[in-house]
Amino acid sequence: MALTTAPDPTRRGPGSDRAHAERRGPGRFRHSEGLAGYVFLSPWLIGLMGVTAIPMLLSLYLSFTNYDILTPFSEVEWVGLANYERMFTADPSYWHAVRVTLTFALVAVPLKLAAALGVALLLNRAWRGVGLFRGLFYLPSLLGGSVALAIVWVNMFNRDGAFNSLLSLFGITGKPWVNDPDWALETLMVLAIWQFGAPMVIFLAGLKQVPTELYEAASVDGANRFRQFRNVTLPMLSPVIFFNLVLETINGFQGFTAAFVLSNGTGGPVDSTLMYTLNLYITGFTDLNMGYASAMAWVFLLAIAVITAVFFSTGRFWVHYSDGEDR
């Protein structure tokens, strides 16, 4: 978002040159170089403006209208805060979706990070074939939001899916996981947790950065494995944990594909997988309430911004950057 404040390439007033000159030192700045920079930048900049910034601002406008997709823009009616009012006072399914999303994020994100960290610790050793395992554990997250993966998941966790066949070997009768409103969301959480590869790789990189002297010093002081983990690894890793936490929380809130595929785009059974983004999609494209859906999107953006801000403000209490350097 900060990008929108970048200097406008078409504006060549002396003021802007002055600012550049000041930043780069007197006389060093060459106008042509700046121009070349902007020209190279332009495909991306045009993309950003055309595909992201302008549509985003437009959706802010639409969130105050009754836009329904089919009506031309020129006939759209301004409804003030009606969409926001409806969201907060008159739409139980909106709050249901908020609950579903929060439940999902609160469970899936910590477990995913724990799994990623745990496996990263295991793989941070010089075993033979450790590279293969790193690759294998990373693989699921490459499949990311893929539709094919979600379809496989649905078939695995059906009443007569592979998972229940496995359970029956142990004499356990499984449930129709994906078709049971009490278990469908949990099935999605397991899918999300299983894709812990991306944070795992980042954790691995972070673990490699921890200086071995610290562990040596700790063991000289008689600290056991657990103490070493708690007092050396975790603090040294805290910037990486912080990074992964912020990123995965945002990801968790935005989960869409798996819920969409699992429920055939309905959020079912009985709204148990009605994630925020899925509810937004249904409101905009199935029910044709695009103005209202835009309002939901903006509230969502603000909510994520607030949560991220909270993370950043608490970060100063638990995130340690080693010897004052920035990473």
Next chain:
Amino acid sequence: MHPATPPTTDAPVGRAHRTPLPRRRLLRGLLAVTVAAPLMFGAAACGDDDDGAADPNAPVKLSIFWWGGDARAKLTEDALALYTKKHPNVTFEKTWQANQGYFDKLATLTAGGNPPDLFQIDDNYLAEYAARNSTLDLTPYQESGKLDTSKFPKSLWQYGVVDGKLAGLAAGENTQGLVYNKTLLAKHNLPEPTTGMSWEQHIAWAEQVTAKTKVPGTQDPSADYKAFWVWLRQQGKDLYEGKDLGFTAEDVTKWFDLWKGARDRKATPTADVIHEGNSSDITKQLVVTGKSATSWVWANQMPDLKKNTKDELGVIAYPGDPSAQWARASMYWSVFKGSKNKDVAVDVINFLNNDVEAVKLLGTDRGLPSNQDLRRVVSDDTTDPAMKQSIAVEAELTQKFGESPQVPIKGHSKVRSELIKAAENAQYGRATPAEAAAQFVEACKSAIA
């Protein structure tokens, strides 16, 4: 960001600006432009060519959009090729896709100012589009005879009228059909269900099927708006009356109670299997996946079902008095109001419905041909036994059909999904029928408001 720069720094900067550019920098700049320019223009060049000509023989490219499978695509492409053969100046830009996501795409195309000239639509969305003036009123063409509906059953073309305007023309006719597994019943010496059985008789029959075959006798249709609709009409009610609901929470409670009773008697599958049937497309309905002996579908879907099972299937009307069923437009062809080629688009609709060769090509894929003379031709011609069956049952029911209801109103698609939600709430035992009914009616009111 930066504090205001004092004016004294102005001079040196200005001088620096005027110093001649070193050659290397200039070359670098030029290189940048040559590399970047194509990228920019490539991104910016979104070609839109329009050839809006008044000359009747001028070349016309008509965009047409429908949902369906490969079979429908093949038939439709053949029929359109036939049109091009007769009118060489008209060619088609054909787009088709599966049902899921079709209406999202259609809405997006419309919003983007790039809707197809001619598109397929169903009663789920017809009123949504008509109410927003996206569809062309076909009445003037009907009056001038350019769109010939003289051979259509009156109730069929009337089922395309929204607010006094003919918003879409029926591309075919269908009606509710209860499909059952003949092979299974024969194997266990069970009687086949018949048209005219009461709901109670149907459930008792299904209970008996479950007991003998271990396959649940009937899919629970309480989440199915078309079954609910037929049942309502048999109670003297309707789904909609004008801009309002045609039923009350008490009616819904009775409907949910009926099926709760059926579930308690084990006449239906368990809730998760019912849900599976509710959320699957036609190829995975329970009657073909072997998870129930009966499925609630549209009669013209018989061939699709038959393709997915080796068992013999039979089809009858839904339980109760069959006069609650009607000649329903299975889907419509509509013309986008802003189309530059309205007249040609209407002529194509007329061709697809009234040209004997085209109708023969299309068969009963979109339902029975709307043109009754041609319907006879097609039914004499067809060799597909499943298609023959669906034609036979519809021909029989045509004698018993009642009046068409009004086209479902704006908000109908939400009403449908709310019914599924409420019915499943009751099926999973998360709400009593009365609670689910109250919740449903409440949600409907805000959906159609």
